[in-house]
Amino acid sequence: MIGIFDSGIGGLTVVRAFMTILRDYDIIYFGDTARTPYGNKSERTVLRYAQENIDFLLHKGAQIIITACNTAASVLIQAPNNSYNIPMFEVITPAVRLSVEASKNRRIGVIGTRATITSGIYEKKIHMLNSKINVYSASCPLLVPLVEEAWLTKPETTMIVKKYLHPLKVRQIDTLILGCTHYPILKKIIHRKIGKKVDIIDSSLAVANQVKNFLKANPESDLELKKNGNLKIFVSDVTEQFQKTAREILKKNISLEHLAI
Amino acid sequence: MIGIFDSGIGGLTVVRAFMTILRDYDIIYFGDTARTPYGNKSERTVLRYAQENIDFLLHKGAQIIITACNTAASVLIQAPNNSYNIPMFEVITPAVRLSVEASKNRRIGVIGTRATITSGIYEKKIHMLNSKINVYSASCPLLVPLVEEAWLTKPETTMIVKKYLHPLKVRQIDTLILGCTHYPILKKIIHRKIGKKVDIIDSSLAVANQVKNFLKANPESDLELKKNGNLKIFVSDVTEQFQKTAREILKKNISLEHLAI
Numbered sequence: 001m002i003g004i005f006d007s008g009i010g011g012l013t014v015v016r017a018f019m020t021i022l023r024d025y026d027i028i029y030f031g032d033t034a035r036t037p038y039g040n041k042s043e044r045t046v047l048r049y050a051q052e053n054i055d056f057l058l059h060k061g062a063q064i065i066i067t068a069c070n071t072a073a074s075v076l077i078q079a080p081n082n083s084y085n086i087p088m089f090e091v092i093t094p095a096v097r098l099s100v101e102a103s104k105n106r107r108i109g110v111i112g113t114r115a116t117i118t119s120g121i122y123e124k125k126i127h128m129l130n131s132k133i134n135v136y137s138a139s140c141p142l143l144v145p146l147v148e149e150a151w152l153t154k155p156e157t158t159m160i161v162k163k164y165l166h167p168l169k170v171r172q173i174d175t176l177i178l179g180c181t182h183y184p185i186l187k188k189i190i191h192r193k194i195g196k197k198v199d200i201i202d203s204s205l206a207v208a209n210q211v212k213n214f215l216k217a218n219p220e221s222d223l224e225l226k227k228n229g230n231l232k233i234f235v236s237d238v239t240e241q242f243q244k245t246a247r248e249i250l251k252k253n254i255s256l257e258h259l260a261i
Numbered sequence: 262m263i264g265i266f267d268s269g270i271g272g273l274t275v276v277r278a279f280m281t282i283l284r285d286y287d288i289i290y291f292g293d294t295a296r297t298p299y300g301n302k303s304e305r306t307v308l309r310y311a312q313e314n315i316d317f318l319l320h321k322g323a324q325i326i327i328t329a330c331n332t333a334a335s336v337l338i339q340a341p342n343n344s345y346n347i348p349m350f351e352v353i354t355p356a357v358r359l360s361v362e363a364s365k366n367r368r369i370g371v372i373g374t375r376a377t378i379t380s381g382i383y384e385k386k387i388h389m390l391n392s393k394i395n396v397y398s399a400s401c402p403l404l405v406p407l408v409e410e411a412w413l414t415k416p417e418t419t420m421i422v423k424k425y426l427h428p429l430k431v432r433q434i435d436t437l438i439l440g441c442t443h444y445p446i447l448k449k450i451i452h453r454k455i456g457k458k459v460d461i462i463d464s465s466l467a468v469a470n471q472v473k474n475f476l477k478a479n480p481e482s483d484l485e486l487k488k489n490g491n492l493k494i495f496v497s498d499v500t501e502q503f504q505k506t507a508r509e510i511l512k513k514n515i516s517l518e519h520l521a522i
Binding site for chain 1: 295296403406407410412417420498
């Protein structure tokens with residue numbers, strides 16, 4: 001099975017991308033809703049949570065792991081003892097590659113949680129591919145609660161998006177990375193406010209395509225994976241709000257299993 | 262020692278009230294910053310967290326416990342096996358009593374997190390004192406992140422406060438309970454938007470006064486408590502943001518101890 005985890009609900013946008021691009025592959029998802037959000041917590045705490053989540057997915061039989069949370073990915077990538085014996089993917093690396101390919105004027109913007117932006121991981125990874133690219137980052141801590149409240153079309157949300165994007169707009173970025181799995185849900189407003197000419201990089205599709213290419217190149221890994229189109233969702237806390245938003249993201253009825261942590 | 266706990270940072274407004282009203286009493290505080298916020302989590306998860314926090318404070322030598330988190334208090338009050346052998350206080354009961362005393366037209370408003378408002382605890386407790394009072398409630402889930410981001414004077418915050426309070430304003434409430442320890446930090450905007458004639462009930466001062474009266478009436482409990490003016494703060498996650506906001510609330514330098522949970 002393909003194992004995907006996130007701090008909560010945002011990672012379901014990654015599940016949606018996998019269901020489009022790797023249709024029929026069995027997926028097991030874990031959302032850490034009892035400890036969500038990760039984006040304003042320390043590196044040390046987020047690393048511990050990420051490792052616990054991976055261990056849970058391995059225990060449940062995952063043969064490939066996708067870290068669908070940018071905050072968790074930002075600490076896992078930089079962790080010294082990060083050695084698992086199975087293929088591991090995350091949302092940052094493929095989004096970085098796409099953004100470097102897309103940028104014509106070498107001016108890339110990144111938005112994410114406070115923890116992701118503070119880690120500087122996007123800037124480091126972009127500069128590893130091309131040191132001449134200018135990277136401008138902005139943390140947008142209120143966008144996660146706004147998405148979780150489903151305040152998607154309210155004027156306050158538009159004002160807050162505009163305020164967060166302003167420093168990137170004045171830098172005349174030509175490419176913008178959505179460095180948090182919640183942000184694709186606000187893609188339309190973000191695109192309108194940053195300007196229609198700016199390329200928007202959505203990491204959920206990027207990672208699904210990366211895994212698709214990996215499986216083509218590694219048929220022995222592909223053969224191990226079940227393809228019955230099953231989706232199993234575990235969460236550490238069950239709330240009505242999660243169930244409602246999950247249905248909205250996946251456009252289908254889902255059942256959740258509770259994991260006490 | 263007096264033990265006080267909260268889901269994170271908001272409970273420091275209660276610490277501040279104790280430092281004013283019970284000056285010199287030793288306080289031990291626990292902020293569950295690794296799992297914050299509680300307000301959008303389920304009853305079952307919040308109850309487990311609250312019990313773990315109480316056990317930690319007891320283990321550290323607390324002889325009185327104050328639940329400084331409305332969400333935690335709302336589930337603890339209604340929990341079936343809630344029997345600790347020491348005096349326990351929380352922020353809901355004294356605020357309810359004050360609001361019933363203050364209301365002239367028997368129209369009380371309550372604002373809080375989604376979990377607190379869904380629990381219906383304020384309405385139940387108010388009706389136990391006076392069944393003829395009309396209670397109008399509104400959950401305000403975005404106010405906690407706005408306070409934690411220190412967006413205290415931004416126009417977006419004012420708009421959101423106004424939107425949340427609108428249904429209470431049209432009901433012509435004469436008294437408003439701030440049913441979340443974060444809200445006293447937004448007291449001025451809230452007062453302006455709900456109307457200056459409305460009495461605002463701040464539960465942090467209410468519970469500190471209740472404990473003061475209890476200690477006067479129970480000198481044997483009072484004698485047990487240390488009075489060296491010490492404040493010890495434990496958190497389950499250490500972040501710069503917490504340290505900054507803590508200093509702003511308490512108006513003094515503080516040091517934090519980390520508790521891994």
